[in-house]
Amino acid sequence: MTQDELKALVGQAALQYVVPGEIVGVGTGSTVNKFIDALASMKDRIKGAVSSSVASTERLQALGIPVFDSNAVEELSVYIDGADEIDGRGYMIKGGGAALTREKIVAAQSRRFVCIADESKLVGTLGRFPVPVEVIPMATQRLIRQFAAMGGSAQVRMKDGKALVTDNGQSIVDVSGLRIADPLAFEDEVSQWPGVVTVGVFAHQKAAVCLLGTAGGVRTIEY
C-alpha cells in the first residue's frame, strides 16, 4: 500500500470515534484531509466541527460540514488529528503543516485525542523530525540562539522566498538535532521562553489513541 492509501485507511477508520449528534474537533494535514473527506459521509449525523486551521475549515465547509468557533464550544468529546512523529507513550511532534497553535488549542478543549498516522510516523524517541515552533517574529534570532545552546539547529521556515506566515500571523522555526527523551519537560521549558507562541511537542495534549496505518491494516494503539 502507498503512504497515501495508508492515510486514507486511517482517515476512514477514525469515523468510529466521531460521536453522532456532537461537534468533532478536526486537525490539519494530508491525513486529516482523508478524514474530512470520509466525514462528509456522516455529515447529516453530526452537528459540525471545530477546526484547527483555515485550510481544514475551507475543506470542511466545501463539503457542507458546519464549522463552529472554538469559543462557542465548551468541550469536545474527541479531536482527530495527524502527527509528524508519535512515540510509544502517545507523545507527538506536530506542526509540519504550520497549524500547531490552533491544533493544541482544540486538542486542549477535547477529552480524547485520536491520532491518525501511517506507520512511518511511529518512533522510539521524538526528534528525528525537526520540531516546529511558532514564534513571534521579533524573537526569532534570540530563540534560534537558545535552541543552539541546547544542541539544536533552528531555521526559519520559508515559503515563496519569505518567512512563512501562520494563520495567526506569526513565524515558524524548525529545530533539528534534538533528541527529546522527556517530552513533558521539553514542552514545559520551551513554552516559557519569551517569544514562543507554541512548541510543536504535544506532551500535555498527548494522544489517547493512535490509529496506525500499516501494510497489514489499521493497528489501534491505546495509551
Ligand SMILES: O=C(CO)[C@H](O)[C@H](O)COP(=O)(O)O
Ligand atoms: O501537525 C500537523 C499540521 O500542523 C499535521 O498533523 C502533521 O504535519 C502531519 O501531517 P500529514 O498528515 O500531512 O503527514
